[in-house]
Amino acid sequence: MEDEAGVHARGVTRAFGPVQALRGLDLTVPYGQVTALVGANGAGKTTLLLILATLLAPDAGEIRVAGHDLRTRPEAARTALGWMPDTFGAYDQLTVAEYLQFFADAYGLTPPEGAARTAELLTRVHLLEMARQPVHVLSRGQKQRLGLARALVHRPKVLLLDEPASGLDPRSRVELRDLLRSLAAEGVAVLISSHILSELEEIADRVVLVERGATAGEHEIATLMAEARGLWRVRALEEEPLAEALDVRRVPYRRQETGGLDIGPLTEREAAVLLGELVGAGARIFSYAPVGGALESVYLAMTEDRT
Ligand SMILES: Nc1ncnc2c1ncn2[C@@H]1O[C@H](COP(=O)(O)OP(=O)(O)O)[C@@H](O)[C@H]1O
Ligand SMILES: [Mg+2]
Incomplete structure (x- = not known):
């Protein structure tokens, strides 16, 4: 079923033992826009993103990603989404190109397709000159861009990023903004979390405020700025x-x-x-x-x- 939005989530709850991390969160992430999930540390952003990425099960709630119900069609949802966690996995022995090729294989691309896609993505995230370098020599900003390239290998329609701008220098942040804006312009539904609102002013079209595991407000950035x-x-x-x-x-x-x-x-x-x-x-x-x-x-x- 094709949905009107990339992500449609209603009443999502999740507890970790006595800690109620999500208490009935609602979220819509439209195609063609960058939506920001903003809240203090501990508000529940990572928990929600892990659930949307099908890596963690919710206790309750109705969730569709790219139109696929996570309860009945998690594999279809997984194929349609790209996920960038807030920490970078340890694949340090690989070169930058090998790292992307590894994920291209995992997503079922043939070796020639994977090689072409790797070159295309490295160009897009400005890492082509680093292709033969080991991953561990990359700077934090470069690792973030490689993580983004990895999330894009299978051309997802929905892109989920957990605190991608945190700790980036201003130049890397501008590059991230340009990349996310161009993906949104291509129709991708982008969801990006942050605990620092000012990071997102120029990146996002909409902001969803999260407080103690629930939606505290949903706003167009342009309207917010005007009001x-x-x-x-x-x-x-x-x-x-x-x-x-x-x-x-x-x-x-x-x-x-x-x-x-x-x-x-x-x-x-x-x-x-x-x-x-x-x-x-x-x-x-x-x-x-x-x-x-x-x-x-x-x-x-x-x-x-x-x-
Ligand atoms: N695996 C876990 N086990 C226990 N508590 C957790 C776990 N993951 C998150 N929490 C708790 O859930 C709440 C929300 O955390 P999180 O989703 O990481 O927030 P955010 O990403 O907004 O900082 C916090 O109180 C956190 O301590
Ligand atoms: Mg978090």
């Missing part, structure tokens, strides 16, 4: 006319030791309207930008609301 109320750091050639203009409008602000004022909290729209007014009032503004990641402030605001 988010955050602080905006403003710098002007002279601070006093700026501060006066803010006082007149009763906009809260705080002076920063490093120069500039943090104003708000304001939405993007409110910030844009205010900027026009401030400039109109004679403030000579040369910098006006959200403080920190916009997503980070949304997340903090949401978790504050509940306590």
